[in-house]
Amino acid sequence: MESHKDCEINAPHSMGTTIIGVTYNGGVVLGADSRTSTGVYVANRASDKITQLTDNVYLCRSGSAADSQTVSDYVRYFLHQHTIQLGQPATVKVAANLVRLLSYSNKNMLQTGMIIGGWDKYEGGKIFGVPLGGTLLELPFTIGVANSISSLVPTFFASLCGSVTCNEKLVNSLQVHLLAVIICSGSTYLYGFFDQAWKEGMTQEEAEQLVVKAVSLAIARDGASGGVVRTVTINSEGVTRKYYPEDKLPRWHEELEPQNSLLDMLSSSSPEPMVS
Amino acid sequence: MLLHLFFLIFVGWQVFEYNGSTIVGMVGKNCFAIASDRRLGVNLQTVATDFQRIYKFHDKLLVGLSGLGTDAQTLYQRLVFRHKLYQLREERDMKPETFANLVSAVLYEKRFGPYFCQPVIAGLGDDDKPFICTMDSTWSSYFMYIGQNLELAKDCVVAGSASESLYGACEAFFKPDMEPDELFEVVSQALLASVDRDCLSGRGGHIYIVTPDDTKEKILKGRMD
Numbered sequence: 001m002e003s004h005k006d007c008e009i010n011a012p013h014s015m016g017t018t019i020i021g022v023t024y025n026g027g028v029v030l031g032a033d034s035r036t037s038t039g040v041y042v043a044n045r046a047s048d049k050i051t052q053l054t055d056n057v058y059l060c061r062s063g064s065a066a067d068s069q070t071v072s073d074y075v076r077y078f079l080h081q082h083t084i085q086l087g088q089p090a091t092v093k094v095a096a097n098l099v100r101l102l103s104y105s106n107k108n109m110l111q112t113g114m115i116i117g118g119w120d121k122y123e124g125g126k127i128f129g130v131p132l133g134g135t136l137l138e139l140p141f142t143i144g145v146a147n148s149i150s151s152l153v154p155t156f157f158a159s160l161c162g163s164v165t166c167n168e169k170l171v172n173s174l175q176v177h178l179l180a181v182i183i184c185s186g187s188t189y190l191y192g193f194f195d196q197a198w199k200e201g202m203t204q205e206e207a208e209q210l211v212v213k214a215v216s217l218a219i220a221r222d223g224a225s226g227g228v229v230r231t232v233t234i235n236s237e238g239v240t241r242k243y244y245p246e247d248k249l250p251r252w253h254e255e256l257e258p259q260n261s262l263l264d265m266l267s268s269s270s271p272e273p274m275v276s
Numbered sequence: 277m278l279l280h281l282f283f284l285i286f287v288g289w290q291v292f293e294y295n296g297s298t299i300v301g302m303v304g305k306n307c308f309a310i311a312s313d314r315r316l317g318v319n320l321q322t323v324a325t326d327f328q329r330i331y332k333f334h335d336k337l338l339v340g341l342s343g344l345g346t347d348a349q350t351l352y353q354r355l356v357f358r359h360k361l362y363q364l365r366e367e368r369d370m371k372p373e374t375f376a377n378l379v380s381a382v383l384y385e386k387r388f389g390p391y392f393c394q395p396v397i398a399g400l401g402d403d404d405k406p407f408i409c410t411m412d413s414t415w416s417s418y419f420m421y422i423g424q425n426l427e428l429a430k431d432c433v434v435a436g437s438a439s440e441s442l443y444g445a446c447e448a449f450f451k452p453d454m455e456p457d458e459l460f461e462v463v464s465q466a467l468l469a470s471v472d473r474d475c476l477s478g479r480g481g482h483i484y485i486v487t488p489d490d491t492k493e494k495i496l497k498g499r500m501d
Contacts, residue, residue, distance in 0.1 A: 016320065016475070033501075035475070035501070037475050040293060040437060040474060040475045040476050041473060041474065041475075042473045042474065042475060045472065219500075220500060221322050222321065222322070223296070223317055223319070223321065223476055224320045224475055225501065226475070226499070226501030227501065246499055246500075252500075253325075
């Protein structure tokens with residue numbers, strides 16, 4: 001019983017995770033939980049998964065912690081050079097493309113999915129996703145495309161990224177050439193929620209509340225997400241980081257008071273095989 | 277396809293971590309505490325946050341069953357059956373030491389197709405001496421800690437997915453001969469600290485403090501992540 005646990009403590013750190021990027025009228029909001037797990041052990045319960053690439057572009061990381069940190073370091077370096085050569089701040093699209101180029105070229109070795117979000121003066125707030133494999137996705141929710149900041153049409157993108165753990169012992173014993181086994185973690189709980197809760201033309205407050213609510217819902221259900229909720233809001237004025245500890249998060253199911261609950265008519269939940 | 281393969285693997289290799297569970301038992305001065313977490317999950321998804329793992333057999337005997345949820349419930353039903361028959365025949369309750377032997381016999385019957393369950397047995401024996409013990413699912417190693425007689429350095433037993441963290445936490449917090457109130461504090465802190473570091477256990481705690489006169493049951497509010 002103890003032996004199979006050994007490979008877990010030495011497992012690569014992965015972020016079974018919930019990350020979200022949402023655009024609103026005027027910018028973007030990126031949100032993430034803060035749990036980094038090694039197998040089932042929580043290696044870091046207050047990690048920061050939203051890293052800065054430039055002053056106006058940030059990146060949400062998920063999957064292998066090592067891979068995503070390395071990719072973000074490279075992209076930050078390339079973007080810095082690019083900014084110097086260009087003479088003005090880099091656009092979100094360029095940052096996303098750099099991430100995509102690295103992910104796609106090294107797809108055999110990398111196991112990380114990322115969300116790039118930021119604000120630039122040409123396109124305004126934009127969210128791009130680069131899931132496993134190196135696709136570049138910009139998912140507009142509506143068809144209209146904005147040409148200037150004033151007529152910005154908000155778009156919406158929720159993370160498709162989950163945790164990826166590489167269990168070497170598993171691979172060897174099964175003789176399967178799997179590099180990774182994919183656990184779709186926190187994000188799976190949010191598709192239906194976003195279908196219902198997202199709307200166009202949100203304000204910054206609404207977008208932030210939506211992100212916090214979504215991440216807290218995923219944390220409540222997903223074992224690989226937890227800790228605190230961090231959000232980063234990027235707009236033309238700059239960048240704001242917010243931090244929501246557990247007591248500031250909305251409460252769900254088990255913590256809500258039951259109202260007209262059918263469970264009231266059931267007797268105790270423990271199974272009694274013989275009634276005395 | 278890949279997902280199906282993964283979930284199959286999960287049950288085969290990490291069957292004790294399929295539902296996620298944590299139990300700790302600790303001995304005090306003429307009392308004992310047994311505590312569990314409250315989460316029931318299916319791999320990473322949380323399905324319930326009020327799952328009962330500790331069962332009371334009689335006033336001075338509580339058993340916590342960690343590991344696979346279905347086996348915990350089935351094992352409980354089998355043990356209750358055996359214990360009630362014993363009560364009918366002997367017209368008295370079973371002593372914890374005897375019960376521990378019963379549990380290990382029931383588990384060993386299934387030596388080559390075991391219940392994926394690690395029990396933690398805690399009770400007050402003769403003269404109300406606290407008794408705690410745990411064993412693995414096939415009784416191939418049998419750890420027994422008797423509260424007062426052997427005067428061992430470790431007077432706690434742990435089981436479940438956060439058991440390794442719990443070893444550390446219990447070592448750090450435990451003192452011999454604690455009164456019930458202090459014991460409650462120590463067990464709560466050790467349990468919460470350990471399950472906070474485990475993805476598969478948590479969502480609060482369920483603690484029983486048993487003295488010769490009464491049993492106190494308390495529900496802890498913990499991190500709901």
